Amino acid sequence: MKGSVYQRGKTWTYRFRGPERDPATGEYPTISRGGFTTEKEAWKACRDAMREADQGRVLRRSTRTVSQFFVEWFAAVEASMDATTWQNWKDYANAYVVPRIGATKLQRLDEPQLLKLYSALLAEGRVKQDRNTEMFRYWKARTADGDNPRPHEVAEACGTTIHAARAAVRRYRAGIAPKKQPPGLAPKTVRNIHAMIHRALADAVAWKYMAYNPASNIRPPKRSRTRRTVWNPESIQLFLRTVQQDRFAALFLLELTTGIRRGQICGLKWSDVNLQVGEITVHDNRVVVAGHARDKSGGKTRNADQTIAIDRATTAALRSWREHQDKERAFFGPDYHPGNYVFTFEDGRPPHPDTIRQRFDRLAAAAGLPRITFHDLRHSYATAALKAGVSPKIVSERIGHADVGFFLQTYAHVLKNDDREAAELAAAFLIQEGSEATSEGEPS
Template identity: 45%
Template sequence: MNGSVKKHGPTWRYRIDLGPDPLTGKRRQLTKGGYRTKREAQNACNEALENARRGQLVRTSRKTVTEFMEDWITSRKLDMKPSAWRGYRDYLDAYVLPTVGTTPLQDLDTIRLNLLYVHLLEQGRRKVDRDAQMHAFYLAEIAAGHEPKAKALAEAGGVTYDAGRKALIRYQRGQTPRQHDGGLAPKTVRNVHVMLHGALADAVRWNLLQRNPATDARPPRVRRRSHAIWSTDELRRFVEHARSDHHAALWLLVCTTGLRRSELAGLRRADLDLANGRLTSGETRVVVGGQATDSDGKSDDSRRTLALDPVTVDALREFLVRWDELKQEFGHNGQHLFCHPDGRPIHPDTITEWFARLSWEAGLPPIRLHDVRHSYATAALRAGVPVKVVSERLGHSSVSFTQDTYMHVIPGMDEHAAQVAATAILGPQTISVTTAVTIGAESPLT
């Protein structure tokens, strides 16, 4: 590998020989000019040679952000989970490429990324709010004295009949769409930043960029979200109301373990070891582009074995009796634990729809199905379960994540810690330590 410097008109340029292409065997050269003096050209040539020897040579390229991103997202299809890949693909198509797609990749700097984030926050929303469209049609039909139909709602919103039917149920219950302005939520913009940071880090590895401009970019700060949760009394009311439901065991399981929706939908019959009161959560069922597909779990930490309480074990035993009867009746070979009578796996969105209906029938405050997971964690922590145990049962990646997520919703724990520590150091105080220690000591659902 060598280089040379030559005068080219009024300026100087260098040319380095990179050796043959390892795939085609063709000769490869790099030429760059525009230097005012021979010394400048020689210094640049020496730097380029050193970078080439280290495998860090960045060649001048007019490849655009769109061209690079298309290569990058295609290259990531094999190593990313389908749901994550679909999310990144949507971010690119909706938010990144329409704004900076024509920019040469090597011109994409930190300032331009910061301006992109500001643009997305202020006017980045490009997706049509179909829920708002359907709700406006629903109100117009009511005002005209007509009874809205699911098919008409679906046509008004440009969605499937099933989506129109679910929207009609929501509106009849008094649920209205969330109001959106023209900008994206800070969390979405930050997700876009995370994607870009990873993509541009690969651009550096591929010798397309000298450094990653996203490293010094400033995505918006995301405020901590307060979770809407049910109290232990409300959890009991839900379990009692769902007792007559065919999938009563599913609802009890989510309330006593905090399993994610994808984990519930992905459970197999073989995942249960009721003789030892254990459940292994590994395979999941997720939604990608509206379609349900099996996956291998959110992370390695999400694969775990959970102990089950006796009430949940008994409910699952009863459920399995009916599960075996239906399997024999329909003659299916399905292995999903929670499935349709003919063995077909349940779509995760269907579980969400069933949960919304049951909680509404029970007269409970409306929360998301995922908020039952938060409710379980809060109840367990208030009952005195160590945070490390709660973290492991939830399948979190670290104890600190569990603390950051849930400690702020337990205002009594700090006071409890203060009382116990002070009593240990100073001796008995006027406030009974026994009372403080037994706060919420009962099981969350008993």
């Protein structure tokens, strides 16, 4: 295979004959590319291209843009990808990637462009308007004047939906004030965007749309490690006392004594609960896709699908809840919603996971407790279990972590707190007892 380089105007172009005939024409295709500033640069690119052609990775020149590729890619991978991941990645592409580099030719996309994209997203990437802060500012000003603004007034003044305004007013009345959002995206979000781009461009290389994957040669922004806020046992006990009369009191108790994920507790069915032996089998999920709740089989990680034990108090609470639910089922009769979910509304409908999250926020604020997220209940359980002396491996398995090593990194601060006690116990056994035995044997 021979190539040639020639000058066209002020730039240089390479050209060579492809190694295989085109099945459509029966002729050897001519592969060329121009725009190089020097003859040396063109020759280097020519040799690289011929090497790629010898390995069967022949790229035909294409004007396909990044935006056009993503449209094709998302349609192709939807059936083989988890629904929540697919929707999240599509939202990332439409909100953050396509508006900034969508017009770029796919074959021209390189590492500097991706690094520039990530820097811009970190600095000023937030595209969603901070309506929450705007609504709170309006609501606070009205209440300071002695008024009691209704949700429809908040929605009209701030240009939001009535549903968003109702949820916001409930939060404000419960004492939950919004935190002002920075203009840039969090490093974790940019890392997620990088993961999406890396996977998409890997497929582009496999489809022979690109010669290589530029996302493989750069590192995403470093994720800052922050210690999650958790409740101590006193706060947990106070919360459970204040929600005893709430409809979902048993749900919160189960969450705090198992640490399972929100989707798993909302998707739990009675067929997966064994009250005789005190066990639940965690398998089905109730997830949120594009704002809508959807049932999904299988857990988030390979360890997520498992059977775990529940304590006697939680078993008793679930038994009492089931008796109450059976009365509601009998009352509604054929109008009772099918599905056999453990936690439901009066007519058997399972709750939307976001509804549980919002309900928890209001109940925690009403109890005067430190503000944490519903997901932090999971961390609260794991932290309490470790402090109680449960093996890290057992705790990791119970909450469904895929990697025990990652679990140990996440809760290293908890384990470090036990290091002092471990040192004292070991020393008491090895040194003090040994010293006493030595002193008894020594002559007086």
